[in-house]
Amino acid sequence: RKEVEQDPGPFNVPEGATVAFNCTYSNSASQSFFWYRQDCRKEPKLLMSVYSSGNEDGRFTAQLNRASQYISLLIRDSKLSDSATYLCAVTPSGNTPLVFGKGTRLSVIA
Amino acid sequence: DAMVIQNPRYQVTQFGKPVTLSCSQTLNHNVMYWYQQKSSQAPKLLFHYYDKDFNNEADTPDNFQSRRPNTSFCFLDIRSPGLGDAAMYLCATSRGAGDRDTQYFGPGTRLTVL
Numbered sequence: 001r002k003e004v005e006q007d008p009g010p011f012n013v014p015e016g017a018t019v020a021f022n023c024t025y026s027n028s029a030s031q032s033f034f035w036y037r038q039d040c041r042k043e044p045k046l047l048m049s050v051y052s053s054g055n056e057d058g059r060f061t062a063q064l065n066r067a068s069q070y071i072s073l074l075i076r077d078s079k080l081s082d083s084a085t086y087l088c089a090v091t092p093s094g095n096t097p098l099v100f101g102k103g104t105r106l107s108v109i110a
Numbered sequence: 111d112a113m114v115i116q117n118p119r120y121q122v123t124q125f126g127k128p129v130t131l132s133c134s135q136t137l138n139h140n141v142m143y144w145y146q147q148k149s150s151q152a153p154k155l156l157f158h159y160y161d162k163d164f165n166n167e168a169d170t171p172d173n174f175q176s177r178r179p180n181t182s183f184c185f186l187d188i189r190s191p192g193l194g195d196a197a198m199y200l201c202a203t204s205r206g207a208g209d210r211d212t213q214y215f216g217p218g219t220r221l222t223v224l
Contacts, residue, residue: 004152031209032209032210034212041198041220042217042218043200043215043216043217043218044153044200044215045215046212046213046214049210049212051210087152087153091209093209097143097155097158097207098155098213099152099155100152100153100154101152102150102151102152103150103152
């Protein structure tokens with residue numbers, strides 16, 4: 001099992017839709033979780049950090065389920081500008097560097 | 111203002127011709143990372159520095175080397191680039207190496223190998 005796995009995508013959704021992505025991780029000792037957004041041919045940019053059960057920032061909500069070892073990202077009222085690849089990243093343990101998933105591609109269509 | 115700067119943004123090299131990619135940061139962060147990212151793949155950590163302490167990932171090829179002459183700068187040297195080394199190379203920094211230390215990425219250098 002890979003350390004971090006994500007929904008394969010692509011997700012094609014209409015404007016205004018609600019969409020959710022899942023990310024599973026293999027190391028039960030993992031403490032910190034992140035969602036990054038990456039636009040085509042650009043660098044990843046931090047969207048949200050998740051340290052406890054969840055985090056919310058406007059239209060974006062991240063939730064952590066430690067029992068099932070996954071985190072999710074929910075985007076409400078999707079905008080065209082939300083079209084991007086969303087990367088999940090996990091700190092496996094302690095001071096080890098981030099491990100990234102392959103990303104889930106989202107296309108919001110008018 | 112850019113906080114993590116990478117130069118050049120695009121680099122073309124010939125098969126086997128050494129190339130050096132540059133990263134600098136204005137954040138005074140202790141940790142600097144180099145990632146390789148190929149199309150539709152996850153960023154893959156090559157190595158990182160905590161201050162001057164170098165940490166190489168087990169599966170990073172010997173063809174890849176790194177230098178960090180001071181806090182602000184870090185270089186990625188590819189001694190003999192192969193066609194399979196064509197990728198986006200991302201530099202990132204973080205204040206510390208703790209699990210809550212956010213990583214900030216530079217814009218990347220896209221490497222083409224002819």
